[in-house]
C-alpha cells in the first residue's frame with residue numbers, strides 16, 4: 001500500500017487574482033461585442049445564499065445517518081438546486097488551479113495529480129457551498145455529536161491521466177478531520193471515463209463511487225480511499241469538517 005503522506009500543509013496558498021465583486025465569474029464567456037448588453041442576470045452577481053440552502057434534515061434520512069455511523073460512508077444525489085450546481089460548475093472553470101502538494105512544496109504527481117484552489121470568501125458559489133456544508137456540519141453535531149468546529153474546501157481538477165493513490169485524510173498522528181465530503185461537478189460521466197472514488201468502509205468492504213454532477217459522498221476521514229486515474233478532466237470540491245478551529249463559527253450562527 002502507498003505510504004500515507006500528509007496533504008494538510010497546503011492551506012496557505014496566495015490568491016493572486018481573486019474572484020470577487022470586481023471580477024465575477026460569468027455563466028457565459030465575456031465578449032467585447034456584447035459589452036453594452038446588460039448581462040448582469042447571466043453573472044453570478046445574481047446568486048444568493050438561498051440558492052444553496054438545503055434542508056439537510058429532510059435530505060438525509062435517519063437510515064443514512066445510521067449508515068454513516070455504522071459503515072462510515074454515504075452518498076447523497078441531487079444535492080443542490082440547478083442554479084447552484086451551474087454556478088459551482090461555472091466557477092470551477094474560472095479557478096486558477098495550482099498543483100496540489102503533499103509536503104512543503106513537494107509535488108509527487110504519481111501519488112496525487114489533482115490541481116486545486118482553496119475556497120475563500122473571495123469565491124461566490126464556493127463560499128455559499130461552504131456555508132451550506134456548515135449547516136450540514138451543524139446537523140452532524142446535533143444528531144451524531146460529531147464535534148465539528150470548522151469546515152474547509154477546495155476546488156479540484158484532475159487532468160486526464162491522473163488520480164490520487166490510497167490514503168486517509170487523517171495521516172498518521174493527525175485527527176483534526178472528522179468527516180470528508182466530496183461534491184462532484186461532472187456532467188455525463190461514464191464508467192469508461194475512469195476517475196471513480198474507491199473507498200473501504202468500516203467493515204473492510206470495497207466500494208466505488210462515480211464522480212457524477214450534483215453528488216456528495218460523505219465519509220469518515222479515517223477511511224482509506226483513492227481516486228482512480230481519470231481519462232477526462234474531473235472536477236470536484238473536496239471538503240473537510242474539522243474538530244479544530246480558532247473560531248467556532250458553526251455554533252455562533254445557530
Ligand SMILES: O=C(O)CCC(=O)C(=O)O
Nearest residue numbers: 164169182197227236238
Ligand atoms: O475526489 C475524490 O473523489 C476524492 C479526493 C480525495 O480523496 C482528497 O482530496 O483527499
Ligand SMILES: [Fe+2]
Nearest residue numbers: 167168169225
Ligand atoms: Fe482524500
